[in-house]
Amino acid sequence: MGTHNFAQDPHKMATRLNEKKAADLRPRAEGYEVRDEVVPGLVLRVGKKGTKVWDVVVQTGPKSRKRVRLGTFPSLSVKDARKAAETIKENSIGAGRAREVRTVGELFERYAAARAPQMRSWHDVQSVWHVWGEPRLARVRLSDLSIHHGLDLRDHVALHSSPLRAASVIRYLRPMFAWAADERIIDVNPWATLKAREKAPARERVLSPSEWQALWEAARREPYPFGPFLKVLMLSAQRLSNVAQMRWDELHGDLWIIPREKMKATRTAKAAAHEVPLSSALAALIAEQPRLGPYVFTTRGDRPISPGSRQKDRFTAAVNAAAAQANGRPLLPQEVLADWRFHDIRRTAATLMTGGGVSRFIVERVLGHADRGVTAIYDRNIYRTEKRAALEVLAATVDPSHPTSR
Structure with a gap:
């Protein structure tokens, strides 16, 4: 955040940065900087050893400015650096005063x-x-x-x-x-030696067919956004965060393409976009949802839903209440839906697909798991038809009239 003496290059004072332009910047005898033409104040500094650091310049007064370090390239991409710069500028105090990181709460914002x-x-x-x-x-x-x-x-x-x-x-x-x-915001990490201690054992919970059907009925009775969200979660077998944060611009006809940055990978650089071919039921369900903003499931329009324990508990109560009413008596302990999590739906969906005759290999492709076999280097098939057929099998588990259930 101090003053930096970087040589000015008249040929690279300002440009519309992109990933290739940023990657192509080479070190020189003296450090230099390139200003982004898209976000005013965003600067990429290139050091003598080739280190590339993102700064944003914000106003601290009528005639004074301050630099705030955002991160390094390519760890922080051009797109993400712009988002971070805009956020820092929006969170500035008063007329252009940059917010100092004084508390843990302010650190979390940064x-x-x-x-x-x-x-x-x-x-x-x-x-x-x-x-x-x-x-x-x-x-x-x-x-x-x-x-x-x-x-x-x-x-x-x-x-x-x-x-x-x-x-x-x-x-x-x-x-x-x-x-x-x-990022040199603090001198020393005070939690460097803090141990987490407990580690959760591998979870194996799979919903029974009756629990699966009862949960679907509870989702059917629950209004937008959480009822339709749960149904899409069940019909797609995708991760909770990807369904909750589904965007309209990720949908292309009967294909849902989850961007690579949303996909889990041991090495982030090796993550790839994941194509989910929609079953007929899933495509129809998504098409029914209101367009209130960029996200398919939202309560505010400008941000996605955040399903958690409160929503899970509401679905649990709805399932158990409906079962008790149908039986005409209080439920026995073994009849109560309990000890389930949203991620169990993904495990259950995978089990239902293999039980319906889908090969484990295709189920892995539906789930978006990486194929680590040697053959994967040569086999570039995306298995779109097979994945769609697998999701049709899954749709049949909640709709007895579905063709694949006959």
Whole structure:
């Protein structure tokens, strides 16, 4: 955030940056910088050793400005750097005064601006912050933050939820402080040695056919957006975050193309866009939804829904209430729908497809899992027809009149 003495290049003072132009910038005897013509104030600095750093210049007064470091290229892409720069500028205090990062809450805002566009798990990070981190950490000054705040948070979550939840909270929030140290926002990561402790065992829960059907009926009775969302989750077998954040511009006729940045991958650079050929039922269901903004499922129009435990509990209560009414008596313990999560739907959908005669190989393609076999290097087939047929099999599990169920 200090003053930088970079040589000015009259031929590269300003340009409309893109990924190729940024990648092609080469180091010189003296560092230099390139201004982006799309977002005023966004600058890419190229050091003598080739390091490329994003800065945004914001007004701090009528005649004064300050630089805010956003991250490095290519870790922070041109598109994401623009988003982060706009967020920093929008969050500036008063007429152009840049907001200093004083508290953990303000650090989270900076972290969100820089990392949210790149993280597939951002929905989970944001949820953990709002439920657990924000109430206990938001007002803590960064200069006062220590490992004891992390220990206190872990103990608090373990007491009011479970040790497993406490461990996941630490795993989701701890990287924020490592990032802050890397970006020189703080000198030392105070949570570097904080242990998460508990680790959840591999989950194997699969809904029974009666539970699957009862959950579908509960989704059918639930209004937009959460009822249709649950039905799409069941009919597509895709991840919770991808369905919840589905955009209209990801839909191309009877194809849903999930962008590569939303796909889970061990190595982010190897992630690829995932094509989901829609079954007839799934395509019709999506087409019925109102267009209230860029997201298919939204309550505000400008942001996607964030389904969590509250919505899950509402579906659970609806299923059990309907079952009790149908039986004319209170349910026995073994009859109650319990111990299920949204991700269990994906596992159940995969099980139903293989049970309906779909090969495991095609189910893996539907789920968007990477094919790590040697043959995958040579086999470039996208299996669109086979994946669509598999999702038609899945649609038949909730619609007895569906052709594939006959």
